[in-house]
Amino acid sequence: MNVLPEGLPLAAEFPAAHREQWQQLVEGVLRKSGAQPADGAAAERALTTELPDGLRARPLYTAEDAPTPPGYPGFPPFVRGGRPQGSTVAGWxxxxxxxxxxxxxxxxxxxxxxxxxxxxxxxxxxxxxxxxxxxxxxxxxxxxxxxxxxxxxxxxxxxxxxxxxxxxxxxxxxxxxxxxxxxxxxxxxxxxxxxxxxxxxxxxxxxxxxxxxxxxxxxxxxxxxxxxxxxxxxxxxxxxxxxxxxxxxxxxxxxxxxxxxxxxxxxxxxxxxxxxxxxxxxxxxxxxxxxxxxxxxxxxxxxxxxxxxxxxxxxxxxxxxxxxxxxxxxxxxxxxxxxxxxxxxxxxxxxxxxxxxxxxxxxxxxxxxxxxxxxxxxxxxxxxxxxxxxxxxxxxxxxxxxxxxxxxxxxxxAGGQQAALGSGLVGERIAATWAERSVKLARRREPVTGVSEFPHLDEQPLVREPGPAGPGGGLPQVRRAEAYEALRDRSDAHLAATGARPTLFLASLGTASAHTARTTFAANLFQAGGIATTGAEGTDAVAFAEAFTASGAAVACLCSSDALYGEHAGAVAAALKAAGARRVLLAGRPGEQRAAYEAAGVDGFVAAGGDAVATLAGLLAEITGAGTDTTSSTDESKVA
Missing domain, CATH: 3.20.20.240 (Methylmalonyl-CoA mutase)
Structure with missing residues (x-):
């Protein structure tokens, strides 16, 4: 039986690698992707993920980052488990x-x-x-x-x-x-x-x-x-x-x-x-x-x-x-x-x-x-x-x-847990944390699969007998999906009352290779609010107007590449407005072309990172006639 000599460095035949080398490689990759980090350290910081409580997940950890050794399982401070054998005997x-x-x-x-x-x-x-x-x-x-x-x-x-x-x-x-x-x-x-x-x-x-x-x-x-x-x-x-x-x-x-x-x-x-x-x-x-x-x-x-x-x-x-x-x-x-x-x-x-x-x-x-x-x-x-x-x-x-x-x-x-609860310290601090998280949920920075991302509008709802209500009156009970599920409830109510879901028309400009990315994004966004989508593709403004009229929709959204927007967005938006569209949106950030798009009849813009909940609430009100406040989908600071 061969035994390795004690202390043998297994990587001795390879050149030593340093963090600075890795940072330089990352910097090069980011520059190729369009980012412009100042140096390797900035490139590493760019890949850092913010976590709750001010914590951060860095892209690379080495032995230099290791804290004080946490001890052994079953021994203080019990970081590695409360028992020496862990759950190995019978599981948890x-x-x-x-x-x-x-x-x-x-x-x-x-x-x-x-x-x-x-x-x-x-x-x-x-x-x-x-x-x-x-x-x-x-x-x-x-x-x-x-x-x-x-x-x-x-x-x-x-x-x-x-x-x-x-x-x-x-x-x-x-x-x-x-x-x-x-x-x-x-x-x-x-x-x-x-x-x-x-x-x-x-x-x-x-x-x-x-x-x-x-x-x-x-x-x-x-x-x-x-x-x-x-x-x-x-x-x-x-x-x-x-x-x-x-x-x-x-x-x-x-x-x-x-x-x-x-x-x-x-x-x-x-x-x-x-x-x-x-x-x-x-x-x-x-x-x-x-x-x-x-x-x-x-x-x-x-x-x-x-x-x-x-x-x-x-x-x-x-x-x-x-x-x-x-x-x-x-x-x-x-x-x-x-x-x-x-x-x-x-x-x-x-x-x-x-x-x-x-x-x-x-x-x-x-x-x-x-x-x-x-x-x-x-x-x-x-x-x-x-x-x-x-x-x-x-x-x-x-x-x-x-x-x-x-x-x-x-x-x-503050006097201990009982006093902190009674004074409102605990409730106020937790409420502030949830409010901050709610912004991320509304902007889909924290996705909820099946709800805010990849929703399934035609799913058959499960029905269960209600469970007993627990004690209430103190701290609230929240769920990540609740804002989007409230929008879906509004869509269901409209379906029950009219026989059809609120519907939005997607005008996909050009070929599939040009519009698929934004068409997919827009459909996913609108369906997260219970808004069904239909549409057509091409560049003929008249054909789009006819398809929009046949769809029965009240609102339309243009989807394509920036280049095709420059060529066709104005004419298509004008044709959709002439066909009776109450609002015409554009998928993407308008940049310097905002004034030109708006002059052609574009009323608002939807893009990643905006307040999706506010946008969808405004669109539901517009489509169903439940309200007239549509500022949420026209203000670029709230694009979805």
């Missing part, structure tokens, strides 16, 4: 969510999940959902010594816990075999409802439950530090992490004040985070969360073993769409992969139809099988910390942790 815990208020259907779904790969259950109780009193029926046939149960009962967590404890006793479950979470989260409830009057009483009730769990049920945790209310209100990853840290610290103080040791108090907390389709940010978020909580535990005097954060990942509701919901299967697959790679202890994949209401059996089966494929066929859990050692992931984890810690410190200076 596959946890399925159930929120159906019908106790019989819930029981059937629970048993089906447990028979087909699910390891633990997440039950939403109380309010308009499954009654707390129905918990025994929902868990009929469930071996509570084998399947962990996590409860989510809002303010009724005490009553739900009493039901679960009674079941343990009735079924003679050994206290040491019971596992799960009682789901007490008074600050999370305050975030969702905006109510502050009962937080203190609920926190006292939660600490009493934690004391009982610590004394009698070592495998059951009493409190959940749920970061989903912040994520679902539009928070950035750093804001989500900072709010969870502040909440965890508040609970830690309450538990130790009630008499629990620091280690015992830490053992009563489970953290819940969202996982979305931005896989690298998700991986970094779970790794950074463990590092940050390990620091809190360290300064609190905790032992190393108790300092590892217990994490429950849930695929993001914010990324889910009601339109073309099948694409959600892809989003949740990527999110689940990222959560697993990031080291989450338990993962819940929301069914692809969850934005529409209660999932059907097929959707639940796909949700659990998504995890089964990643675990059993992709072998994702067979490697401890698969992302470890990636210079990009390590640096992103470091930068995200610092941004989250800064936000956490700001909350603490």
């Amino acid at each position: 815990d596959v946890r399925q969510r159930h929120a159906d208020p019908d106790r019989r259907r819930t029981n059937e779904a629970v048993l089906a999940d447990l028979e087909h790969g699910v390891g633990s259950l997440w039950l939403e109780l109380g309010g308009a959902g499954l009654p707390v009193s129905a918990l025994p029926e929902a868990l009929t046939g469930v071996y509570l010594d084998l399947a962990a149960v996590s409860l989510d009962a809002g303010p009724e967590f005490g009553a739900a816990a009493a039901q679960l404890f009674a079941l343990y006793e009735q079924r003679e479950v050994s206290p040491g075999a019971a596992a799960g979470n009682l789901g007490a989260d008074p600050l999370g409830l305050q975030a969702r409802t905006g109510e502050t009057g009962r937080t203190a009483a609920l926190l006292a009730e939660a600490t009493a439950l934690a004391a009982r769990c610590a004394a009698e049920y070592p495998g059951v945790r009493a409190l959940t530090v749920d970061a989903l209310p912040y994520h679902e209100a539009g928070a950035s990853p750093a804001q989500e992490l900072g709010c969870s840290l502040a909440t965890g610290v508040a609970y830690l103080r309450a538990l130790t004040a009630a008499g629990l040791s620091v280690d015992a108090a830490l053992g009563q907390l489970e953290f819940r985070y969202a996982a979305d389709a931005d896989q690298f940010l998700t991986i970094a978020k779970f790794r950074a969360a463990r590092r940050l909580w390990a620091r809190v535990a360290e300064v609190s005097g905790a032992g190393a073993e108790a300092s590892a954060q217990r994490q429950h990942a849930v695929t993001s509701r914010v990324m889910m769409t009601a339109r073309d919901p099948w694409v959600n299967m892809l989003r949740t697959t990527v999110a689940c992969l990222a959560a697993g790679v990031g080291g989450a202890d338990a993962v819940t994949v929301l069914p692809f139809d969850s934005a529409l209401g209660l999932p059907d059996p097929f959707a639940r089966r796909i949700a659990r099988n998504t995890q089964s494929v990643l675990l059993e066929e992709s072998h994702l859990a067979r490697v401890v910390d698969p992302a470890g050692g990636s210079w990009y992931v390590e640096q992103l984890t470091e930068e995200l942790a610092r941004a989250a810690w800064a936000w956490f410190q700001e909350i603490e200076r």
Whole structure:
């Protein structure tokens, strides 16, 4: 057996490469593409991507960019995982969510999940959902010594816990075999409802439950530090992490004040985070969360073993769409992969139809099988910390942790999480973040596949029974697709009322090679707002006018190359106006020819980077006669 000498440089026969050489090559490529970077460093900066929280993804990472070594899996600061073996022994815990208020259907779904790969259950109780009193029926046939149960009962967590404890006793479950979470989260409830009057009483009730769990049920945790209310209100990853840290610290103080040791108090907390389709940010978020909580535990005097954060990942509701919901299967697959790679202890994949209401059996089966494929066929859990050692992931984890810690410190200076929620600090900061992101969504800088990009107007909508409404009144719940889906709803209403969708005529000038790029862009844009497209191609202005009249459309858009616009746009625009077009748009930025185009009858321009939502809203109003404000599609600062 040949053994390489220790320290043998495998690249010794090749000349050393330097970052400056790579930058020079990039500079040359960008110059050929029309960009004019000042130097190699500027060329590298031009390829940098801006991320939330002031983070940046650079095009190249080297060993020089690596932060302080993150340690070993299973040891502080737990960046690389909470256990030395990671998930290699049995994979992560596959946890399925159930929120159906019908106790019989819930029981059937629970048993089906447990028979087909699910390891633990997440039950939403109380309010308009499954009654707390129905918990025994929902868990009929469930071996509570084998399947962990996590409860989510809002303010009724005490009553739900009493039901679960009674079941343990009735079924003679050994206290040491019971596992799960009682789901007490008074600050999370305050975030969702905006109510502050009962937080203190609920926190006292939660600490009493934690004391009982610590004394009698070592495998059951009493409190959940749920970061989903912040994520679902539009928070950035750093804001989500900072709010969870502040909440965890508040609970830690309450538990130790009630008499629990620091280690015992830490053992009563489970953290819940969202996982979305931005896989690298998700991986970094779970790794950074463990590092940050390990620091809190360290300064609190905790032992190393108790300092590892217990994490429950849930695929993001914010990324889910009601339109073309099948694409959600892809989003949740990527999110689940990222959560697993990031080291989450338990993962819940929301069914692809969850934005529409209660999932059907097929959707639940796909949700659990998504995890089964990643675990059993992709072998994702067979490697401890698969992302470890990636210079990009390590640096992103470091930068995200610092941004989250800064936000956490700001909350603490404001008096802690409860005070920051009550004063509006948390809500205002998250609202500002979502407003900034909404601009990117409106301008399609952040695409939503199947909704803002590549929409399918003729899709047959899925119909689901509405799910129970959760607590509200506090932080809002947002989704990336909501502005475009509202436009599609307007289009559907017009279709139902008139038998036809709002329609726009595309005048494609010249041959396919000249107009295809902008014709495709324009059709994709208009259909994202529920506006169907029809059209014709050529250069004959009279033929375009006849085709427009036959189409029944009220608005037209010219699509072609800049060269053909110069030759034919004026005549075609004038002919379309004479044929009755209320508005004539042009796909592309007008540049110096704007005045000439407008003189010929062009009313507005659509191009990449403009406010698509405002443009489409104005066009829908124009086409359907629902309004007369059309400034959004004529102002070049808002071209779509």
